Amino acid sequence: xxxxxxxxxxxxxxxxxxxxxxxxxxxxxxxxxxxxxxxxxxxxxxxxxxxxxxxxxxxxxxxxxxxxxxxxxxxxxxxxxxxxxxxxxxxxxxxxxxxxxxxxxxxxxxxxxxx
Amino acid sequence: xxxxxxxxxxxxxxxxxxxxxxxxxxxxxxxxxxxxxxxxxxxxxxxxxxxxxxxxxxxxxxxxxxxxxxxxxxxxxxxxxxxxxxxxxxxxxxxxxxxxxxxxxxxxxxxxxxx
Numbered sequence: 001x002x003x004x005x006x007x008x009x010x011x012x013x014x015x016x017x018x019x020x021x022x023x024x025x026x027x028x029x030x031x032x033x034x035x036x037x038x039x040x041x042x043x044x045x046x047x048x049x050x051x052x053x054x055x056x057x058x059x060x061x062x063x064x065x066x067x068x069x070x071x072x073x074x075x076x077x078x079x080x081x082x083x084x085x086x087x088x089x090x091x092x093x094x095x096x097x098x099x100x101x102x103x104x105x106x107x108x109x110x111x112x113x114x115x
Numbered sequence: 116x117x118x119x120x121x122x123x124x125x126x127x128x129x130x131x132x133x134x135x136x137x138x139x140x141x142x143x144x145x146x147x148x149x150x151x152x153x154x155x156x157x158x159x160x161x162x163x164x165x166x167x168x169x170x171x172x173x174x175x176x177x178x179x180x181x182x183x184x185x186x187x188x189x190x191x192x193x194x195x196x197x198x199x200x201x202x203x204x205x206x207x208x209x210x211x212x213x214x215x216x217x218x219x220x221x222x223x224x225x226x227x228x229x230x
Contacts (some may be wrong), residue, residue, distance in 0.1 A: 004157075040224075042121075088158075105159070
């Protein structure tokens with residue numbers, strides 16, 4: 001079945017550092033989304049990407065949709081302690097101008113920020 | 116608060132018992148999704164509804180699982196004859212699907228523990 005490979009699995013950084021994580025797939029996706037999840041809570045949507053090559057920012061977050069539609073990356077600039085959590089990429093397929101329903105998630109990147 | 120809500124937040128049950136979870140989506144959203152998440156993994160798709168119609172079910176959704184969205188608003192997920200392997204976080208998400216635009220917003224989840 002479809003799989004998203006997310007790397008790195010975990011990161012330990014100092015406050016103020018920049019972070020980069022990425023996601024690759026053997027399948028083409030029409031939409032890539034990035035979520036953040038805190039312990040015991042549901043994922044929170046950070047950024048959605050709809051066009052190949054698209055670069056989108058949301059505050060200190062920047063994400064790009066790969067040209068091949070098989071990969072995406074997420075950058076966090078000037079990390080702060082509240083950036084701690086698990087970051088997931090998710091891909092969604094579609095056809096005929098309509099998205100299909102399900103999201104396929106990566107395994108997650110655990111981010112730890114040391115003050 | 117107009118986000119996705121789920122009840123209960125936690126459920127502890129004995130093996131063999133039936134359990135039912137409820138999800139209330141964001142009010143204008145036409146799609147509603149159920150996912151399951153085990154420790155250290157990303158969410159896995161179970162099923163989704165467009166209005167009251169159940170459009171897709173994962174092979175993960177065994178015969179013991181049933182989901183309904185009777186009036187196209189809230190949804191219930193029932194697990195019959197629970198097994199220890201059913202222990203997981205059950206996440207609900209909703210979206211307003213318009214063409215390819217289909218950003219899914221998650222609720223806080225229901226944590227199920229089967230003893």
